[in-house]
Amino acid sequence: MIRHSSPISGVAAYGDSYVATAGYDNRVVLWDQHTRTPLTRVVHDHLANQCAFSPDGRHLVTSSSDYTARLWSVPRLRLLAVLGDHEDDVEMSVFHPAEEKIATASRDHRVRVFDFSGRLLHRFEGHRADVISVEWSHDGRELISSSDDGTIKRWSLETGGMVEDLDMGGVETDTVAIGADGTVYAGNDEGELIIVRGADRRRVPAHDAGIKRVVLGAARQLLITLSYDRTMRLWDVSGDTPQLRDSVGLPPVVWPRTCAFAGESGIVFGSFGDSYHRYDFESRAWSEEPIAPTYGLNAVAVHGDGSVLTIGDAGILWRDGTVHAEPGSLCNFLTPVGDTVVTGGQLGTVFDALTGKPVHQHRSPLNCGAAFEREGRRHVVVGAYTGEGIVLREGEGGALEHLTDLRLHDNAVKSVAVSGDLLFSVSADGGAAWQDIRTLETRHVLPDAHTRIANSCAGLGGGWFASVSRDLRLRVWSPDFSVEEIATPHRHSLKCVSADDTGRYIAVGAYNGRVTVYDRETGRWSTDVRPTPSGISSLTHDPGRGLFLASSYDGSVYEIRPDGPVVPQ
Numbered sequence: 001m002i003r004h005s006s007p008i009s010g011v012a013a014y015g016d017s018y019v020a021t022a023g024y025d026n027r028v029v030l031w032d033q034h035t036r037t038p039l040t041r042v043v044h045d046h047l048a049n050q051c052a053f054s055p056d057g058r059h060l061v062t063s064s065s066d067y068t069a070r071l072w073s074v075p076r077l078r079l080l081a082v083l084g085d086h087e088d089d090v091e092m093s094v095f096h097p098a099e100e101k102i103a104t105a106s107r108d109h110r111v112r113v114f115d116f117s118g119r120l121l122h123r124f125e126g127h128r129a130d131v132i133s134v135e136w137s138h139d140g141r142e143l144i145s146s147s148d149d150g151t152i153k154r155w156s157l158e159t160g161g162m163v164e165d166l167d168m169g170g171v172e173t174d175t176v177a178i179g180a181d182g183t184v185y186a187g188n189d190e191g192e193l194i195i196v197r198g199a200d201r202r203r204v205p206a207h208d209a210g211i212k213r214v215v216l217g218a219a220r221q222l223l224i225t226l227s228y229d230r231t232m233r234l235w236d237v238s239g240d241t242p243q244l245r246d247s248v249g250l251p252p253v254v255w256p257r258t259c260a261f262a263g264e265s266g267i268v269f270g271s272f273g274d275s276y277h278r279y280d281f282e283s284r285a286w287s288e289e290p291i292a293p294t295y296g297l298n299a300v301a302v303h304g305d306g307s308v309l310t311i312g313d314a315g316i317l318w319r320d321g322t323v324h325a326e327p328g329s330l331c332n333f334l335t336p337v338g339d340t341v342v343t344g345g346q347l348g349t350v351f352d353a354l355t356g357k358p359v360h361q362h363r364s365p366l367n368c369g370a371a372f373e374r375e376g377r378r379h380v381v382v383g384a385y386t387g388e389g390i391v392l393r394e395g396e397g398g399a400l401e402h403l404t405d406l407r408l409h410d411n412a413v414k415s416v417a418v419s420g421d422l423l424f425s426v427s428a429d430g431g432a433a434w435q436d437i438r439t440l441e442t443r444h445v446l447p448d449a450h451t452r453i454a455n456s457c458a459g460l461g462g463g464w465f466a467s468v469s470r471d472l473r474l475r476v477w478s479p480d481f482s483v484e485e486i487a488t489p490h491r492h493s494l495k496c497v498s499a500d501d502t503g504r505y506i507a508v509g510a511y512n513g514r515v516t517v518y519d520r521e522t523g524r525w526s527t528d529v530r531p532t533p534s535g536i537s538s539l540t541h542d543p544g545r546g547l548f549l550a551s552s553y554d555g556s557v558y559e560i561r562p563d564g565p566v567v568p569q
Contacts, residue, residue: 002029002038003274006296006534006553007255007313007330010050011270013262014057018074021276022048024296024535024553028062030077033262036275036289042077044070046492046512047089047535050258054095059116061102063090065493065511069104071116081118086110088452088470089493091132097140105134107452107470111145111155124155126162129429130453133173138180146173148429152186152196166196172411172429177216177223179237187211187225189411193235193242204242206233209364209386217261222281224267226256228364228385230347232267234281246281252315252329252347253277253291272313272330272346299538300551301334303341306544309334309353310551311343312537317353325356333538335369337380340400342369342392350382350390352400360402362390370416370459372423372437379437381406381423383413389425391440406440408433415467419459420479426454426467434481444481456496460503468494468508474518476506489516489528498539498548505562507548509536515550517562529565531558 010022018039019031024047030039046066053060053074060072061083069083069090083093088107095102100116107130113122129149136143142163143155150171154164172189179185184196191207193214207227215224221238222245230250235242250256250269254277258270265282273291280287293314301309310318311334317325331345334353343353344366350359364385371380374393380400382390389406408416409427416425422443423435432449435442452470459465463479470493474486488494492512499506505526506518513534517527534554542549548560 002041003292004029004294005274005555006294007272008270008276009255009257010048010063011258011260011268011276012051012053012060013260013266013268014053014074016263016266017057018053019262019268019276020051020053020060020062021270022051022062022064024048025294026064026534028060028072028077030060030075031276038275039075040077042072042079044068049089050092052092052094055097059095061093061095063093063104065089067106069093069102069114071102071118081114081116083112083114083118085112085120085123088130091130092134094135097136097138099140101140103134103136103143105131105145107131109147111143111153113143113157122155122157122160124153124160124162126153126165127151133175135176135178137178137182144176144178144184146176146186148172148174152176152184168194172210174210174212175214177214179216180218183237185214185216185223185237187214187227191227191229193225195242202241207231212257213259215259215261220261222261224259224261226259228256230256232256232259232269232279246284248279248284251277251286255330255346295555296534296553297537297551297555297557298330298332298345299334299343300540300549300557301336301341302540302542302544302549303336304339306542308542308549308557309341310557311353312551312555315345317341317343317356325354327351327353327356332366333368335371335380335382337371337400338378338394339398342371342380342382342400344369344382348384350392350400359400360390360392362386362388366390367413368415370418370423372418374437374440379403381416383408383416383425385412387411387413387427389413389416389423389435404440406435408435414454415456417457417459417465419461419465420463422463422465422479424457424459424465424467424477426450426457426469428453430454430469432457432467432477446481449483450475455494458497458499458506460499460506461501462503464503466497466499466506468497470494474506474508476520486518488518489525490514495536496539498541500541500546500548500562501543505548507539507541507550507560507562509539509550511535513552515539515548515558515560517548517560517564519562526562527560527564529560531560532556
């Protein structure tokens with residue numbers, strides 16, 4: 001049966017006829033909205049991030065981390081054009097309201113416009129960071145885009161240049177929508193809904209965490225805000241000030257990254273399962289249609305006697321391939337802390353992975369963890385989307401208790417690691433920070449440590465660290481905070497990094513399934529393999545067998561030897 005095998009990151013609807021979904025399994029699926037049955041499926045070369053229907057419903061455009069957007073016919077999903085020219089992931093693509101044109105937003109900091117043949121018509125430059133969202137004005141003469149640089153920019157097709165540059169106070173704004181009268185609705189990382197009408201700007205405190213999607217239903221005069229605080233809020237925007245009409249908590253299966261109006265009173269959501277979820281805002285009821293879990297892995301760890309632990313989308317902890325515990329929601333990491341293993345993810349709950357029991361509740365999703373000893377007691381720090389490091393320590397009887405929250409970054413903490421007396425962390429804004437684990441005080445901060453999103457870091461011993469970024473560079477940091485930048489063989493975004501116990505071998509995994517190992521002693525890449533076309537989600541070193549383990553979004557774990565084969569370039 002045609003379903004998704006990894007989380008659904010993009011969803012779109014055409015009236016009450018079709019729903020389209022884009023997933024981290026590279027798949028795009030077209031569904032019959034009435035029967036909720038899949039009609040056909042196509043595949044990108046990399047993650048499928050978003051999708052959108054044309055105004056007449058005859059076409060679908062999909063955006064992918066394979067650096068393309070693609071135009072398809074509906075309902076056959078026959079490929080009509082590949083929209084190239086991008087130099088990084090395409091996060092969003094939208095159809096012109098009346099003409100055969102498509103605008104794209106890319107992490108290469110640019111906005112582009114193509115025709116339906118795939119010919120590039122305009123390339124707009126001016127953003128200083130990843131462009132996450134783009135929308136057409138009602139008359140189709142202008143575009144508006146939002147970026148991680150904390151600005152919203154308006155572009156003119158007639159002049160080919162920027163018309164307006166709106167500073168959002170340096171706060172990242174992932175999502176925008178435009179009303180027929182030109183009103184701009186934007187959601188930022190501080191949970192604010194910002195309304196811009198000409199020179200007037202209003203801020204409405206809307207959520208307790210960042211807003212990831214704003215969707216305008218112009219005909220209904222309704223606006224959706226979707227947040228990592230795991231709520232969806234529905235606003236009446238018929239007046240000057242939005243009025244809250246509905247606020248609903250999201251089921252654990254819903255991924256609060258994407259949604260769309262569907263039919264008369266429906267809203268469809270992306271999910272961590274094999275199909276989309278649906279909510280009816282008139283009856284205030286969720287669909288009872290079952291959504292099967294997907295079994296992509298997000299983390300692997302070695303624990304105790306050498307057992308291999310894995311966890312992922314389904315919220316199931318596997319020990320050596322057998323179900324061991326069920327925290328019950330998508331989890332992003334596994335961190336051994338003595339006899340305990342800590343995990344967490346989209347619900348913002350820190351779990352004891354071995355029992356599935358909650359340990360601590362945070363206000364936003366969780367990305368990563370690292371263990372250390374301080375004052376003779378075991379500690380763990382957990383990195384959150386809201387920039388905090390949540391510090392837990394072993395209490396009486398070995399149970400973990402909350403100690404404090406550290407402000408590590410102003411943006412999402414992507415990874416944390418420990419080496420010597422230092423805690424190292426990297427952020428979605430490319431920053432790096434060092435804390436002294438003895439005092440939990442900040443030792444050094446480097447806001448521009450990486451030129452793109454930094455996804456992972458690892459300790460190398462003696463206060464040395466390694467980090468990787470979407471800029472395809474491996475960075476090795478010394479205890480005095482200086483850095484050596486090393487070019488990698490990779491051509492797609494780097495996801496994860498790990499090191500052996502000596503710090504000699506550093507393994508790097510990418511979103512396209514490629515794993516390389518760098519030998520610090522020889523200064524050469526000793527291993528270069530691609531065990532899967534799916535993304536590598538995490539890496540860990542298995543000291544008992546002297547190899548690296550790579551977990552993948554395809555649900556498998558691959559063994560990577562530090563002195564393995566090198567694939568010719």
